[in-house]
Amino acid sequence: MGESDINAVNAILDIHTHKGEEQSGGKAIINYRQLAGTPLQEGYYYSVGIHPWELTPDNLKQQSDFIIEHLPDKRIVAIGEGGLDKLKGASMEIQTAAFMAQMTLSMEYDLPLILHNVRMTDKILAVKKQFRPGQPWIWHGFRGKPEQAEQLQGKGLYLSFGEFYSDEAMRAVSDDRLFLETDESSLDIEELLYRAARVRGVGVETLRETIRRNIQNVFFRA
Ligand SMILES: [Zn+2]
Numbered sequence: 299m300g301e302s303d304i305n306a307v308n309a310i311l312d313i314h315t316h317k318g319e320e321q322s323g324g325k326a327i328i329n330y331r332q333l334a335g336t337p338l339q340e341g342y343y344y345s346v347g348i349h350p351w352e353l354t355p356d357n358l359k360q361q362s363d364f365i366i367e368h369l370p371d372k373r374i375v376a377i378g379e380g381g382l383d384k385l386k387g388a389s390m391e392i393q394t395a396a397f398m399a400q401m402t403l404s405m406e407y408d409l410p411l412i413l414h415n416v417r418m419t420d421k422i423l424a425v426k427k428q429f430r431p432g433q434p435w436i437w438h439g440f441r442g443k444p445e446q447a448e449q450l451q452g453k454g455l456y457l458s459f460g461e462f463y464s465d466e467a468m469r470a471v472s473d474d475r476l477f478l479e480t481d482e483s484s485l486d487i488e489e490l491l492y493r494a495a496r497v498r499g500v501g502v503e504t505l506r507e508t509i510r511r512n513i514q515n516v517f518f519r520a
């Protein structure tokens with residue numbers, strides 16, 4: 299990595315956003331909207347996946363091929379967001395096929411997986427137990443209870459918190475399992491960092507270092 303790459307990595311605090319490149323201020327891993335078809339930009343990092351809401355029986359192959367074609371690009375540092383959504387999106391059969399494809403790519407390319415999960419926790423944990431991927435899985439937009447946070451980190455998952463969450467759950471996550479994200483929020487990641495620090499009862503700069511260390515360990519492992 300060159301010096302400019304190192305500076306770009308050090309600026310990242312937000313592991314998941316749907317903001318555009320400029321709006322992200324270079325502080326985020328951008329969820330690439332592959333159906334929009336815009337090229338990846340220099341100086342930014344991305345996750346690329348198949349969102350269950352954007353999935354149809356007709357575009358699964360197209361989206362999978364796109365990911366495979368772009369995965370050698372070093373700007374792509376994670377697969378996702380992808381996962382299972384009981385309430386919205388394609389049929390569960392197709393969602394499952396897309397999820398399994400993304401898990402396989404995560405394993406083949408040794409990239410972390412950013413998970414979208416709506417009421418499908420048991421199924422996702424069963425898949426994880428069956429295939430035992432060595433790559434980090436990050437449950438994004440976590441809004442569950444503290445008991446669930448403890449259960450999930452006990453199973454090796456990372457939890458990423460956005461604008462809305464249970465304060466008790468935020469406090470239940472250990473330092474080395476925690477991420478922050480703007481996702482669809484219009485708030486700045488600095489505001490979310492400030493809030494999270496207050497909830498956890500730590501200094502803002504201490505938490506910033508914690509999050510940076512986790513980002514380095516999970517998304518930018520040498
Ligand atoms: Zn998202």
